[in-house]
Amino acid sequence: MNSIHSVAIIGAGALGMLYASALKKTPDTEVHFLAGDDRYESLKAGRFVINDFEEQIDVRSAAQLREHPDLVIVAVKNHHLEEIVPLLRAAIGADTVVTSVLNGIDSEPFIEDRFPDATVLYCVALGMDAVRTANRLTFTNQGKLIIGTKDNDPRNPDLLAVGELLDRSGLTREIPDDIHRAVWWKWMINIGVNQVSAVTGAPYGVFHTDEHAQALMEAAMRETVLVAQAEGVDLREEDIANWYPILNRLGAEGKTSMLQDMEEHRRTEAPSFGGRLIELAARHGIPVPVNETLVRIITIRELLYLQEA
Structure with missing residues (x-):
């Protein structure tokens, strides 16, 4: 993949809102939340308040997808992973990169097990102090994203494409020796x-x-x-x-x-x-x-x- 220009975020909690807000301001990048039916109904207005500024962020259901996004960011809680499998199935195409910002050690293996042909990058979200109440988010520190491949290949083209997107968005990122x-x-x-x-x-x-x-x-x-x-x-x-x-x-x-x-x-x-x-x-x-x-x-x-x- 040469570059990423479309991003679907599954999960409109603190991290989902934080990254959607940053990425939607990135030139030549289309960003939307992808939500299941029940969640879609509560989010579809797309109105969010981030650090006291109202923002409009597109929200789509699986049925509204017309093409596969270049990048899917999974930002739900661990106990919701099984529920979002249909959304992942709708979103993941042959060239889609998937990354998870979930806490814990199991979300990447979970996605790999259910989508063995998918390109999954490992990720750690670190150092943010975001607090969310309903559709309102406040934070003083965006933190950084630590990203890598399962085999710790720093030259992986998909990893480099995600890194370039984060650089364009102003989000801090790091590629470690051992993800x-x-x-x-x-x-x-x-x-x-x-x-x-x-x-x-x-x-x-x-x-x-x-x-x-x-x-x-x-x-x-x-x-x-x-x-x-x-x-x-x-x-x-x-x-x-x-x-x-x-x-x-x-x-x-x-x-x-x-x-x-x-x-x-x-x-x-x-x-x-x-x-x-x-x-x-x-x-x-x-x-x-x-x-x-x-x-x-x-x-x-x-x-x-x-x-x-």
Whole structure:
């Protein structure tokens, strides 16, 4: 692929809105949300408010697609992946590139398993502090996208095309030596800060300064490092410390996606974070008591508010 000029984004949450807003301002680039029937009805007006500015972003259903987009960005939560398979089937053509900005370690393999002929780039969305309420998004830091191929080929033409699009859009991107290590590093971060924020209600500012929040976050991350090493992934103790420069740049009032889910009484991604880690730890006989406790607390709190709904 020489260049990308059409982008479909599946998922109009915080990341979907953030990237749609940036990409739609890119010259010679057509951007739209792709939504299933129920979601389409609620989004079709296409009105979004991003950092207090109203923006119009095209929203389409699968039936309204007239051609396959050059790029599909998957930006739903992990527990919605199965639901969007029909949308992916409608969107993916022979030359379509697919990338996922989901947290966790399973979304790319999920897409590859169901669409074995698709071109899937691995991706990590890092360092944004976006907060969404309905169709309103606020953020102070767009963060960056870390992208790579399954075989870590930095010269892959599809990877270069996506990188060139991000450069044109003003979105910061990076191609690492090992994308799988990057995916696990971000997962380690999610397992630490997302879960602890969900249990405590703490925004990023608390993690900037409070030693108790930091200690609990680091303990959950440390268990992730042990499991990663058992899985053959090169995570290390110093990777925990390397998170702090990024954390400290996030807005103090910003909140993790899991804390936002808790506050809005939505299903959380705890099964894809600590829950998935617990599964892998059991395979290797590694105790992960901190994550077991965090997942239990989140699961109980989620059960209570979902029962009330």
